Amino acid sequence: MSSRTHYRACNLCEAICGLVIRVEDDEIVDLRGDPDDPLSQGHLCPKAVALQDIHRDPDRLRHPLRRRADGGWERLGWDEALDTVAERLRATQRRYGRDSLAVYLGNPNVHNYGSLLFGPPLLRLLKTKNRFSATSVDQLPHHLAAQQMFGHMLLLPVPDIDRTGFLLVLGANPLASNGSMMTAPGFERRLKELLARGGRLVVVDPRRTETARLADTHLFVRPGTDAFLLMALLQVIFAEQLEDLGTVASYCDSLAEVRAAVAPFAPERVSSITGIAAEEIRRLAHDFVAAPTAACYGRLGVSTQEFGGLCLWLVNLLNAVSGNLDRQGGVLFTRPAVDAVAHFGRGRRGRWKSRVRGLEEFASELPVATLAEEILTEGEGQIRALLTVAGNPVLSTPNGAQLDKALGKLDFMVAIDYYLNETTRHADIILPPTSALERDHYDLVFNLLAVHNVAKYSPPLFEPAPDARHDWQILAQLHRRLDSSPLPARFRHWLSARLGPRGLLSLGLRTGPYGSGWRPFGQGLTLKKVENAVHGLDLGPLQPCLPDRLHTPSKRIELAPAIFLANLARLQSRLEAVAASSSSIDSTALLLVGRRQVRSNNSWMHNYPRLMRGKDRCTLLMHPDDARQRGLHEGQRVSVTSRTGQVEVPLEVSDQMMPGVVSLPHGWGHDRSGARLLVAQQHPGASLNDLTDDQFIDPLSGNAAFSGVPVEVRPGDAATDKMPAIESGGS
Ligand code: SF4
Numbered sequence: 001m002s003s004r005t006h007y008r009a010c011n012l013c014e015a016i017c018g019l020v021i022r023v024e025d026d027e028i029v030d031l032r033g034d035p036d037d038p039l040s041q042g043h044l045c046p047k048a049v050a051l052q053d054i055h056r057d058p059d060r061l062r063h064p065l066r067r068r069a070d071g072g073w074e075r076l077g078w079d080e081a082l083d084t085v086a087e088r089l090r091a092t093q094r095r096y097g098r099d100s101l102a103v104y105l106g107n108p109n110v111h112n113y114g115s116l117l118f119g120p121p122l123l124r125l126l127k128t129k130n131r132f133s134a135t136s137v138d139q140l141p142h143h144l145a146a147q148q149m150f151g152h153m154l155l156l157p158v159p160d161i162d163r164t165g166f167l168l169v170l171g172a173n174p175l176a177s178n179g180s181m182m183t184a185p186g187f188e189r190r191l192k193e194l195l196a197r198g199g200r201l202v203v204v205d206p207r208r209t210e211t212a213r214l215a216d217t218h219l220f221v222r223p224g225t226d227a228f229l230l231m232a233l234l235q236v237i238f239a240e241q242l243e244d245l246g247t248v249a250s251y252c253d254s255l256a257e258v259r260a261a262v263a264p265f266a267p268e269r270v271s272s273i274t275g276i277a278a279e280e281i282r283r284l285a286h287d288f289v290a291a292p293t294a295a296c297y298g299r300l301g302v303s304t305q306e307f308g309g310l311c312l313w314l315v316n317l318l319n320a321v322s323g324n325l326d327r328q329g330g331v332l333f334t335r336p337a338v339d340a341v342a343h344f345g346r347g348r349r350g351r352w353k354s355r356v357r358g359l360e361e362f363a364s365e366l367p368v369a370t371l372a373e374e375i376l377t378e379g380e381g382q383i384r385a386l387l388t389v390a391g392n393p394v395l396s397t398p399n400g401a402q403l404d405k406a407l408g409k410l411d412f413m414v415a416i417d418y419y420l421n422e423t424t425r426h427a428d429i430i431l432p433p434t435s436a437l438e439r440d441h442y443d444l445v446f447n448l449l450a451v452h453n454v455a456k457y458s459p460p461l462f463e464p465a466p467d468a469r470h471d472w473q474i475l476a477q478l479h480r481r482l483d484s485s486p487l488p489a490r491f492r493h494w495l496s497a498r499l500g501p502r503g504l505l506s507l508g509l510r511t512g513p514y515g516s517g518w519r520p521f522g523q524g525l526t527l528k529k530v531e532n533a534v535h536g537l538d539l540g541p542l543q544p545c546l547p548d549r550l551h552t553p554s555k556r557i558e559l560a561p562a563i564f565l566a567n568l569a570r571l572q573s574r575l576e577a578v579a580a581s582s583s584s585i586d587s588t589a590l591l592l593v594g595r596r597q598v599r600s601n602n603s604w605m606h607n608y609p610r611l612m613r614g615k616d617r618c619t620l621l622m623h624p625d626d627a628r629q630r631g632l633h634e635g636q637r638v639s640v641t642s643r644t645g646q647v648e649v650p651l652e653v654s655d656q657m658m659p660g661v662v663s664l665p666h667g668w669g670h671d672r673s674g675a676r677l678l679v680a681q682q683h684p685g686a687s688l689n690d691l692t693d694d695q696f697i698d699p700l701s702g703n704a705a706f707s708g709v710p711v712e713v714r715p716g717d718a719a720t721d722k723m724p725a726i727e728s729g730g731s
Contacts, residue, residue: 001025007034007534008458009443010048011111011436013601015178015185016446019051021461030053038538039454043186045178046599046611054435054607055462059523059677061418061432062465071674076429078469080479085429086481088412089126092385099355100384102130102371106391107138107602110445114472114501117444119389120481121493129352129361130383132368134602136302137397140703141308141361142181143347145316148561151551153347153363154340154448156183157316157331159295160542161451164329165199166291168284170226170315171301171707175210176596180299183450188214190451200291202284204229204276205301206518206593206707207621208656208665219284220658222275223591224708226298227307227571229274229281231265236285237321238262244289246323251547254560258317261560261568265575268622269321273578289322293329301593305707309700310571313564320559325546330544333549336447337455337515337525338508346551355381359702367702369395369694375406385412390471394422395603395669398696399644400689400705404672416474419604425674433471438464441471442505442530455509456536472501477497481642502527515538567700590626590711592642594666594688603667606680618685619652620713621663627653630713638715640664640686642709644693647686648716662713664688675708 006021018037022030031052033044052061064081065073076084084228093101103123109115135143143153158168161184172180174187184190191201203212204219221229237243238259239278245252247433267278274281288294296318302311316325324330325629347363354361354370356377371393377381394400394407407413407426415424418432441458466471469477476497482680483490496504506527509515516524524541530537547555556565599611606612620638632638634653639646640662649664657663669687670680688706 002228006461008461008534009441009456010044010051011441011443012047012051012605013043014180014446014449015040015043016177016181016183016443016450016456017048017185018456019044019048023461026462034535036535037456038279038536039183039450039452039500043178043189043215047601047605048498050605050608051437053610055437056293057607059607060435061092061420061430062468064432065420065430067428078467081429081431082474082477082481085414085431086478087179088428089385089387089414090399090482092412093126095107095126096384097381098127099129099381101126101128102132102374102383102386103128104368104371104388105133105387105390106389106393106396107134108390108604109133111443111507112390112471113442113444114439114470115389115475117501117504118327118472118475118479121496122475123364125479125482125485131365132371132376133365134368134396135365136367136369137179137304137704137706139303140367141303141312141698141701144309144349144362144701145312147347148563149313149316149558151346151553152341154344155333155549155551156181156449157325158334158449158451158542159297159320160293160329160332161194161295162541164194164287164293164295166196166294167191167199167201168288168294168296169201169203169205169211169215170296170298170311172297172299173205173209173211173596175214175656176387176598179439179451181449182297200287206658207595209595214703219276219280222273222658223301223593223661224305224307224705224711225274226302226305227310227314228265228270228575229310230318231262231275231571232267232270232281233285233288233318234258234262234321234608235265236267236282237289240622242285242289244323245320246325246327247544248320248325248546248557251550251556251718252320252558252559253554254558255287256322257560261565264572269575269579273575288318288371293327293328293334294322294324295319295331300596301707304704306696306698306705307571308703308705310564310567313561317559320557320611320686328544333545334448334542335453335513335539335545336450337512337539338444338447338505338531339512340444340448341549341551343508355379362702367697369697369702369704370404371397372399372406372694375409384410386410387414387416388423388427389416389475391417392421392423392603394672395667395687395689397642398689398706399694400669400687401645402694416471419607420676421604422670422672422675425672429645431469431474433474434464434468437461438468439470440502447462449699452541453539454536455525455530455539456533457505457530459531486512547658552656563700589660589710590689590713591661592640592688592711593661593663593707595621595663598664600665600667606668606670606683606685607677609679612679612683616650616683616685618668619650621652621654621657622713623657623659623661624653624655625659627651628661632713632715639714639716640711641714642691642693642711645690647690649686664691
């Protein structure tokens, strides 16, 4: 019997936890957190064990498939599959124009450095303006705020969680996520250490989340109103002359404009719209500025809402005017070993608009909320073909049912994906890549967001099958087939493919901020050195780095970019509308929000029996008063209806919800016929995105608005009126 120990970073979510995996005869016999990993220090979550389940999953596709005329699937060889795809994509663009082909990139792309390195050249080659990704259902407002204020969409301030004295969390549940846009594995330990050193944790959220339960203060906030709260916090700070920009003061522009902009938003004016008492808002503002160090962190609940762009600007402003931007214990920028800020574009916007609704591009992508209408609306420029890469937009984008219908109308669809799921079932050809354990890994994205600078290289654990392809190889081989560029460009791509992701990583490390450059025996970082540090290299805590790291042309921070100031009119008019209405807020309406669960990861981790054990988790959470008013009870199936659709789910009555707000987790809804996910289909749940609305977006950033979707809840089908338990036969 052969036995070995393998060290790697888990790449299932943003936390990049270090793992120790013991293997005997090609079987994983033990998997645990690596206590010597400098970032995660032994943490892991239940999803990590699913790495082996994904690898062994009988539903995982291992060969290219082609859909037959009768709806069944047949196996294809790689050359025939890639030739057919290249020919169909080329033919569509020749006949209907370049933009008739759309591309959608799912979230797993950012967890795969091969895809990150070989996807963009293919997209540039295709020259379509119809590019979409999961960014516009997630973090687009973060990028917009960073680009406008700091000059680069990837200059994202990260809370210095391990040294801060006060953490203000808005619309985030890092206990479930282990940080998002803030890679912080073991977040619970980090929070407990914050509290143990006398620090404070304040959570503002319409649900008393797992994170809020640890907080010394939790404030319920009405979904979609965080921008009003943030404006009021700033108003208090300026009105009482508490602003102090600290070290960044000498290179900040437009402070006077900020002061003038926030002046109308006194706590008393925003109290009824936010649901937070004016005195609570004042106390929070005072406590935040009085703390020795403080960090405000806003995530999905503030990013995916109709004022998402404004919210992320205001979060950055609050950190800046309290002196906590670029400060130890406040929010800081990272210094990763391969600096994505140097390698990826700054993020321009507005160079073109979507055909049907006129939504602006950002960083060469259009908001995915418009994808379905671009397929369904006839006329010049209509999308006729689609390439998806590791994406399941039917479950993860707003009004998924409409997109489901639209995908059925395409002339041609190809999916690079190893599951036949709710989206890829519409594909004509599916090209399945290797699993995570069959390829190497280096995190290009989440080291950029980590609360501590680290570098870690993970070799592949298992040999891929002889006829398997990695994602990057599929992308590169499609590129080669489609490329008719002049010889020098084709040679450059050939060279990149020869180097592969590992060779390009080696170059990136050598030329990065810790790199050895081209000196053979230099002191700096090389791939060899990173590779030899099997637990990962500790590159030190985050450090102040401004103004050097700024990418604005002036090398100054723009506190009041014009696009945000112009957008404040929306806040003003909403405030005035509420003030003018007699009852201020419609207390009978229910507002829907999502929620993150530890044993789920977006839409694709419901096929692993050990993650599916226990009670049905796809439940609607509702406050007891709301349930009583509607005559509803715990465990009852309820029908939830929005403008776009209707679903039925079991009800869970809990005072963790703010009255007037209900919550449904996202990523469920595996009951579309034609998908082939056996475990998930036994326990399908319902899709939150059959209720969310493609027309409900943040018009400033184009991000989908998931928080605060109006819904009605009524008794559902009495025949299934009980909370079903999930039986698991999982190993
Ligand atoms: S939190 Fe879980 S899924 Fe995320 S990286 Fe860590 S072990 Fe993997």
